[in-house]
Amino acid sequence: MAIERINPSTLGKPSGFSHAVRADNVVYLAGQTALDASGHIVEGGILTQFRQAMTNLLTALEAAGGSPQNLVDVTIYLLDIPDYQANGREIGKIWRELAGTEYPAMAGIGVTSLWQPEALIEIQAVAHL
Secondary structure, three states: OOEEEEOOOOOOOOOOOOOEEEEOOEEEEEEEOOEOOOOOEOOOOHHHHHHHHHHHHHHHHHHOOOOHHHEEEEEEEEOOHHHHHHOHHHHHHHHHHHHOOOOOEEEEEEOOOOOOOOOOEEEEEEEEO
16 A cells, blocks of 8 residues: 655645645545645634634645545544534635535534644544545
């Protein structure tokens, strides 16, 4: 089995992980927070951070040769589930804008903290090419 570690130059340089690992026709996407190109969490609430985290995830997926339609499993880690739920309609609009209307298996998990203290959300996924 061929294994390729993929780290797009447009995402921050990873330390101790790869943004994506492609094993044959499966791509494992590392958790992405709302880091911008300068390595800082974008300011704003859950909508701004969801958009940035999702954009980062899709950037890694594209670098691995995939597209949003290849996503089969997405896990969203959240600091504030009620805030995410209250913004569900807008989050859905952002999802459809970035990833279309084909939905993978998904889970939303409440956590007490994420790696970057300013992060409100982290998105991890698996894709099948």
